[in-house]
Amino acid sequence: MSLEDHIKKAKEGKQTSFNYLLDTFWNDVYNFQLKRTQDEYEAEDITIQSFSRAFDKIDTFKEEFNFKTWLIQISKNIHIDLLRKKNASIQSKTTTQVDDSVYRIIDDNPSPEDKLITEQNLAQLLLYIKQLKPHYQKVINLRYFQELSYKEIADQLEEPINNVKVKLLRAKKLLSEIITNTKN
Numbered sequence: 001m002s003l004e005d006h007i008k009k010a011k012e013g014k015q016t017s018f019n020y021l022l023d024t025f026w027n028d029v030y031n032f033q034l035k036r037t038q039d040e041y042e043a044e045d046i047t048i049q050s051f052s053r054a055f056d057k058i059d060t061f062k063e064e065f066n067f068k069t070w071l072i073q074i075s076k077n078i079h080i081d082l083l084r085k086k087n088a089s090i091q092s093k094t095t096t097q098v099d100d101s102v103y104r105i106i107d108d109n110p111s112p113e114d115k116l117i118t119e120q121n122l123a124q125l126l127l128y129i130k131q132l133k134p135h136y137q138k139v140i141n142l143r144y145f146q147e148l149s150y151k152e153i154a155d156q157l158e159e160p161i162n163n164v165k166v167k168l169l170r171a172k173k174l175l176s177e178i179i180t181n182t183k184n
Contacts, residue, residue, distance in 0.1 A: 136171035
């Protein structure tokens with residue numbers, strides 16, 4: 001199958017095509033971010049967010065453009081947003097001493113999705129999780145109920161760790177949408 005076929009299949013929601021795109025372009029996006037951030041942890045985090053956003057918005061991708069360029073642009077925008085948030089949080093600190101915790105602020109705080117998910121009572125949360133596709137249910141279960149690490153989940157699912165991270169990010173987003181839509 002060609003790259004174009006995989007993009008088309010990904011737009012139809014085929015997980016194997018998402019995995020193909022992730023495997024094919026992971027190193028390009030990661031290395032691009034590593035050059036920008038000079039930090040492996042941050043580069044990986046931005047790369048995961050980049051694929052998550054790209055897969056959420058894959059319907060907007062136009063075939064006349066280069067997929068890799070599109071991904072890199074998404075990644076660049078995420079990095080710029082993170083820098084803005086960091087600068088805002090640094091400026092809001094009243095002390096003149098800026099320690100490493102300021103730079104890690106994005107990672108330490110639970111995301112809005114995390115907060116929304118933890119606020120649900122267990123029985124209700126399980127009903128919401130049942131609305132997810134089975135592969136998302138499984139990854140949520142392994143991470144939050146069995147409390148496995150990314151590596152342990154990757155081993156159990158026999159998938160690359162990067163796939164697991166992106167799948168978990170997508171699962172949390174979808175779960176958050178289900179909870180929000182049910183409440184509204």
